[in-house]
Amino acid sequence: MRILYHIPLCPFSRKVRVVLKEKNLEFELRQERVWDRRPEYLQMNPAAEVPVLVESDGSPIVDSGVICEYLEEVYRDRLLLGIDPIDRAEVRRLIAWFDLKMNREVTQNLVGEKMLKRQMGYGTPSSAAIRAGHANIHYHLDYIAFLVERRRWLAGDHFSLADIAAAAHLSVLDYVGDVPWGSHELAKDWYARIKSRPSFRPLLADHIPGNPPPEHYTDLDF
Amino acid sequence: MRILYHIPLCPFSRKVRVVLKEKNLEFELRQERVWDRRPEYLQMNPAAEVPVLVESDGSPIVDSGVICEYLEEVYRDRLLLGIDPIDRAEVRRLIAWFDLKMNREVTQNLVGEKMLKRQMGYGTPSSAAIRAGHANIHYHLDYIAFLVERRRWLAGDHFSLADIAAAAHLSVLDYVGDVPWGSHELAKDWYARIKSRPSFRPLLADHIPGNPPPEHYTDLDF
Structure with a gap:
């Protein structure tokens, strides 16, 4: 197995x-x-x-x-990167955007500082980092909105690894209650579409002992 | 073009x-x-x-x-990732090692602080970061030695993108004179093999005005 x-x-x-x-x-x-x-x-x-x-x-x-x-x-029954090399490059560009840039500017500053640092015993959270994370997240939610105003999914017509990478970051940020959904309607609509996919459900069932998620975390109609 | x-x-x-x-x-x-x-x-x-x-x-x-x-x-005439998916995963694992881990632990702390920060007008170099970079580089040179003791090239029998990624980092570190080649014979032998490839020559001709490289930088027999 x-x-x-x-x-x-x-x-x-x-x-x-x-x-x-x-x-x-x-x-x-x-x-x-x-x-x-x-x-x-x-x-x-x-x-x-x-x-x-x-x-x-x-x-x-x-x-x-x-x-x-x-x-x-x-495993090629269900493709998540696309077929044409230029389309694949766009999917991969966005994966790099979220996994490198958004991770560095947002996820590490919020989830990294608040949860992982404590879990690993690496000292106390830095309030400067947390402030930076809160400031930067708007830019990334705006970028998601910019993309879904022009395309059905982040990289184009098809759901792809770019959507999965972005949603993975937002899901952990949402778990710690740090996504300002109220002021980002388009990004929220896109995330709601992903949240309702069967593949995403197991993430919504995650529960860290002593650190429960906010109530809307599992709610498909948040 | x-x-x-x-x-x-x-x-x-x-x-x-x-x-x-x-x-x-x-x-x-x-x-x-x-x-x-x-x-x-x-x-x-x-x-x-x-x-x-x-x-x-x-x-x-x-x-x-x-x-x-x-x-x-x-462009598939000359393959740099290999063919078998498990072999390709090993090449990509090492690319991630050098481009993420070594970059964060060494390259950014040395070249980033000393050259790029100044070039971009992002303030003065952090001496703590530079100390960390000097301490961490040994670990990565040792890892290269560990690999080439067991394999012809970093990821296996064939020269690959893993070698190119690692050598790209070392080449910029070497430009600023920060690679302690003297205490890392195996890594040095591997780098000498790469340095003599025609594809690598143009990098050795790079010259930053006001910041010339040390003399051994271009020397194939350094």
Whole structure:
């Protein structure tokens, strides 16, 4: 059985969870406390990060971007990157936008500071970082609105890995109650479409002991 | 004619320059002072980063990882990611290692602080960051040694994008004289093999006015 090592509030792990579901691939989910630096885990991934996917034959695939490319190459019934190279480049550009730029400017500053830092015992949250995260999130919600005003989904006519990457970040930010949906109607409509997909439901069932999500987190009509 | 917008000491731009040469693709190189936020450039890449490749038909491809995947899909005479999906995952894992982890732990702390920050007018270098960069580089050179003790090239039997990504980072670190080659013989031997490739030569001819490289930078027998 395929195993995905993950952390519930890690947006990169969530991206892979949704991709596996969209491609109808069965997997077992295992939490990995990467900060414990378990030797067997470091042997699979010396970078000590999640996610790692262990395929049914035992091959470990490391890094969420690498896992998604691998799954797209091997399981081709349901494509999430598209077919034409220029279209694929646009999907990948947006994945990089959310996984690098939005992650650095928003997700790390909010979820990273408030939840992961504490969980890992890496000290107290920085209030300057949290302020920056709150300021930056508007820009990224506006960018989502800019895209869905012009296209059906973020990268074009089809639901793609770009939507999944963006939604994965927003889902963890929403879990900590940090998405100002009220002032971002278009981004909210787009997220509502994703929230109602069966592949996304398991993320909405995540529950961190001692840190419950806000009530609207699981609500499809939020 | 294909155009590559770049910054000479940007490791991501350098990675693409080597890939284009390895694939024997002609291109014109243009420096882009991204910090000027030129409107025509922002329209191609709202993230205001280099590199951007503009294909002969005018299509802009944004982000070094996206460009490399695109070139590998379209120009298949010379493959740099391999063929088997598990082998490709290993090449991509190492690209992520160098472009994310090494970049964050070493390149940004040294080249970013010393050169790019000043160039962009983003304030004075942080001595704490520079100390961290000097401390962290040994770990990454040791990892390269670990790999080439077991394999001919970083990801396996064949020269790949993993070698190009790692060498691109080391080449900018070497330009600012920050690679402690003396205590890393195996990494040095591997880098010497890359330095002698024709695709790598143009990087060795780069010269930043007012900031010449150390003498050994261009020397193939350093």
